[in-house]
Amino acid sequence: MTVHYPAWCWVTFFVVVFLALFVDLGIANRRSHAPTRRETLIWSSVWISLALLFNVFVYWAVSHANGPEMGFFKAKEFLTGYLIELSLSVDNLFVFLLIFGYFKVPKKYQHRVLFWGIMGALAMRMLMIFTGAELVERFHWILYIFGAFLVWTGVKMFGNSDDGFNPEDSRLVSFITRFVRISKHYEGSQFTIIKDGKRTGTLLLLVLIVVELSDVMFAVDSIPAIFGITTDKFIVYTSNIFAILGLRTFFFLLADLADRFHLLKYGLAFILSFIGVKMLLPLVAVGLMKLHKGPADTGFYHWLQRYINHDFQQIMVNISLGVVLSALVISVVASLLLPKKESTDS
Numbered sequence: 001m002t003v004h005y006p007a008w009c010w011v012t013f014f015v016v017v018f019l020a021l022f023v024d025l026g027i028a029n030r031r032s033h034a035p036t037r038r039e040t041l042i043w044s045s046v047w048i049s050l051a052l053l054f055n056v057f058v059y060w061a062v063s064h065a066n067g068p069e070m071g072f073f074k075a076k077e078f079l080t081g082y083l084i085e086l087s088l089s090v091d092n093l094f095v096f097l098l099i100f101g102y103f104k105v106p107k108k109y110q111h112r113v114l115f116w117g118i119m120g121a122l123a124m125r126m127l128m129i130f131t132g133a134e135l136v137e138r139f140h141w142i143l144y145i146f147g148a149f150l151v152w153t154g155v156k157m158f159g160n161s162d163d164g165f166n167p168e169d170s171r172l173v174s175f176i177t178r179f180v181r182i183s184k185h186y187e188g189s190q191f192t193i194i195k196d197g198k199r200t201g202t203l204l205l206l207v208l209i210v211v212e213l214s215d216v217m218f219a220v221d222s223i224p225a226i227f228g229i230t231t232d233k234f235i236v237y238t239s240n241i242f243a244i245l246g247l248r249t250f251f252f253l254l255a256d257l258a259d260r261f262h263l264l265k266y267g268l269a270f271i272l273s274f275i276g277v278k279m280l281l282p283l284v285a286v287g288l289m290k291l292h293k294g295p296a297d298t299g300f301y302h303w304l305q306r307y308i309n310h311d312f313q314q315i316m317v318n319i320s321l322g323v324v325l326s327a328l329v330i331s332v333v334a335s336l337l338l339p340k341k342e343s344t345d346s
Contacts, residue, residue: 003074005234009061013054013238017245020050021119040253047246054242055079058235073314077230078239080321084229084275085243087268087328088222093251095214103207112189113204114248117211121244124212126237128219133233146224147279154273157265182206228275229320262340267331274323278316
């Protein structure tokens with residue numbers, strides 16, 4: 001069943017998001033500074049609580065027009081999507097650590113880069129999600145391409161422990177500086193200055209552009225992943241945005257703990273692979289039905305037909321939510337129980 005979301009649902013979402021960002025940047029973090037551990041813990045709780053409250057809003061809004069059963073189903077879709085996007089965003093944070101370390105960004109300016117990076121991501125994710133949703137509506141077989149891509153990405157993550165963006169080896173930086181005038185210095189928290197009578201970007205602007213482009217690269221993985229849970233545009237976009245809203249805060253929270261969660265990437269790899277396989281299952285079911293040579297009224301054939309007709313959608317969302325939660329908990333607990341061995345190389 002397709003759920004229609006009235007305009008006030010979208011308005012409520014954007015009001016909540018921009019109000020939260022205004023409080024965050026305009027009031028709580030008006031000055032450029034390195035946040036304390038207490039600040040990051042408080043703001044992490046705020047962003048997670050905000051997402052969970054919006055989850056309640058999704059349940060109420062959908063239940064109001066479509067009944068409580070559909071409301072509960074959409075709330076579970078939102079929660080599953082939020083957890084997937086949040087967990088995949090953690091991998092993004094490790095790349096931000098590399099970028100900030102390579103460019104030696106002063107800690108007090110990092111939160112400014114991350115804030116504007118998130119603002120840019122709000123617009124880019126909307127464009128990518130709605131383009132992807134439109135393609136899925138017109139060409140449903142694209143979901144199978146997404147699924148195969150996620151399986152390939154997950155397997156690749158299992159096999160390569162150091163895969164990711166490396167500013168030192170990247171041609172991205174030289175490509176950007178070919179088109180944008182960039183100075184080699186930081187000028188406080190400014191992104192641009194007037195130099196020799198011309199508007200010139202500071203090194204902080206270069207960092208911001210690299211962060212934005214790295215987010216686009218990560219969106220290529222994360223957006224197909226949530227399409228494996230639902231193709232509902234409202235759920236896909238809102239869960240995605242709530243996941244990246246707290247990235248700036250989570251970055252400072254996890255910056256000192258990055259090495260402690262060294263097994264998390266295997267949990268993320270499993271999640272991507274699982275969702276990819278799940279997206280390919282309808283194609284497998286169609287293939288099995290065509291290969292089936294017995295009578296069409298057998299239990300197995302009937303079960304395949306029901307699966308293709310999405311009769312088990314509620315069950316599949318429950319399974320997805322359970323698998324995502326389990327993979328995250330197991331990988332985090334395993335990281336804490338099996339600390340990363342220190343390198344013996346001198």
